[in-house]
Amino acid sequence: MYNEKRFKNNLLQWFDTEQRAMPWRETKNPYYIWLSEVMLQQTQVKTVIDYYLRFIARFPTIRDLSEAHEDEVLKLWEGLGYYSRARNFHTAIRDVHQNHNSEVPMDPKTFGALKGVGPYTQAAVMSIAFDQPLATVDGNVFRVWSRLNNDTRDTKLQTTRKAYEAELAPYVQQSAGDFNQAMMELGAMICTPKAPLCLFCPVQEHCEAFEQGTVADLPVKTTKVKKKVIKQHVYLVKNEFNEYLITKRKANLLNNMWQFPMYDIEDEHSLESDIGVNINFYKQSSYQLKHQFTHLTWDIKVFEAKHIVHKEDITLTADMEWLDLNQKDNYNFPVSMTKIYQFLRE
Template identity: 60%
Template structure:
């Protein structure tokens, strides 16, 4: 069993001397800390820093972000992926502006009611910004705590998250924000998933897994279900002015982002005919191929060109379609997969 006082002292002493310089560690503004925590979900620190600077420069206050149109917010998020994070955060900030006069609530129960705020985000923002005694349990903490206690519980289970939170609660009675950040930093820099730097670990004397030789066996995670692959056909369609037809997604996945018309492969040519209300000549072979990975599925995309030039005045399109000049691509927020297609078109 860990000696709480000596473990915490060793961990915080190491963190004070070795923590990485990050812009969100230079502020206690809960809005900025919240931005960083949302961006850091599923994304590496080195990627987030530039996005964080651009985002906070464009939306320096809650009011600025609340007043912004979602399309612009997504544009500043473009490339970070997991776009539901941006939409939920934007919605939550609008709630903060209207319900709490632009002040992020320091009451953790009120904060957790905001859209997109789960247990981890609640604990991270409340502890770092307001030093409230809430333990953060993310992937790094799951790994560190499992190894420290030689705990073989399945970390994918919600009951294990609750158990870890309960066990960590005494450690955040004071200096909660520092302790939580130190635990996450230890997992990121020392107690890594593969080849952990145990000999350099500041808390190695407290680690039961190191003593038992089980470090590489922890944490325990049940295997994920194999990703589903969806075969998609995507179509590059030009009008007489040389503009390209694009569509704004209305599905939950990548909602609000733009793409070339894309359909599941089985009946995609018929979908194009229905879209344009005419038979058109479509390239026999794809002009471009790519795969795009999501957390739960893979898109296997073949890109075809419609060889006929379309008279835009003769085609009635739904309001989520528009014609775009290739040089105006930066005015629209495209997912990474579509940027690959756009880059290929520009290089021709």
């Protein structure tokens, strides 16, 4: 890095004129800023905007969200994925309402102790909303900072994150929120993973990787572990009223969301044992899909019952219901189940 003051000035001047318009950049409401940061984790900006606007329209205040039922919160989140983010945020908001007079804590340690608030979220919200001198280090910042310094440290390591936070600390003693957002914006718009726009970079003169011709080699990160693939079978059971059997998930992944009955093919558990009725299904699947999670992949095959069942023949447990396809919006379905629903509607 060359002149630190000149670097920061170049970056902030560029951000001031070139930043993308985003609704959460038009407010200093820490609740809204916090919500946007949670939604933006693992999700593209263009996807988040509509979700964000709908969410704050329905829950304009911390109190509104704290009093909401989890099912309604998850319904508004439907399609964003990573539903633990929504649950943790909802829990944290209730904590803020009950223990902090519905005001997001300004103290970083207090805020950081809330459910689901990690180092990145803590730094982002505290710096943007309250100008606390904390440096945000996300994927964009890892990429920008490693290239600026021609740094070959493994960005997958926690020690590298800590080092980057320390190295960036001098830059966030003033205008912390603007600096953090500018770094992330630079990574998103200019210093991209592939084909970075170096010739248009406002801080090109400070970039050691550009000078050395090593931009394409950075950042350095360990190879990802291959995702585990779990083969799942989904069973479509329809009654005489054209309603389909659905069940509420008990597993930690997508907990309490609704699904058509689905079973890991290596699991001895079965639909028949759950409903106490034997149902014959076609041996050939009628629909197949794969759904990617961060750590695993579901390989799903969908099988339809050969005959309709009579509603009175199946005694539903508390976590089962019959779904009228026209009433889907009353239930929280994960993306994979929504795709199966769409298959049924075709």
